[in-house]
Amino acid sequence: DMKVTQMPRYLIKRMGENVLLECGQDMSHETMYWYRQDPGLGLQLIYISYDVDSNSEGDIPKGYRVSRKKREHFSLILDSAKTNQTSVYFCASSLTGTYAEQFFGPGTRLTVL
């Protein structure tokens, strides 16, 4: 069963705390993505990873970093979270290639107080 998982699904943190969002996929996809979704702004790409230790900034990388040490696992880290990082975060994966389709995880709703 092809699946992208995300943990946790809901998270509340205080400003200045560190945040770790985890994403896993069981499809051996090379490429993985982190997006955030905000009302009126749609989905914005934070980071893209083309394989283990091969990460690239997306459109809004400031305030975030990522880690990919295994192909099936991609983490998003917020060092010292800010209130404007309150959002819904989605992870996605795809095969690498011109016609690759993306598969999305269920999302993590993060609230930074």
Added chain:
Amino acid sequence: GQQVQQSPASLVLQEGENAELQCNFSSTATQLQWFYQSPGGSLVSLLSNPSGTKHTGRLTSTTVTKERRSSLHISSSQTTDSGTYLCAISSNTNKVVFGTGTRLQVLP
């Protein structure tokens, strides 16, 4: 960079009516996906259609690559079709750009 415009922004239908959603993009696309997102939910891939016409169930997507546009036709809409429909375009870099979506409401 790539820009994706979706229209209409919102649409209200009576159950049984058909819906036509549009996606226009500014640069050459190698992949185009239509997604469905329920309120508060994740994105579910409906169709992958970089060119031509594709059907699945009550959905038909037609993409005219040269004109940089795609449409999603929903026939005989049902209340369970209510939600947001997103168009996503990718080019050679694997980066994907999303439109802001069409919010569909189907009334019983």
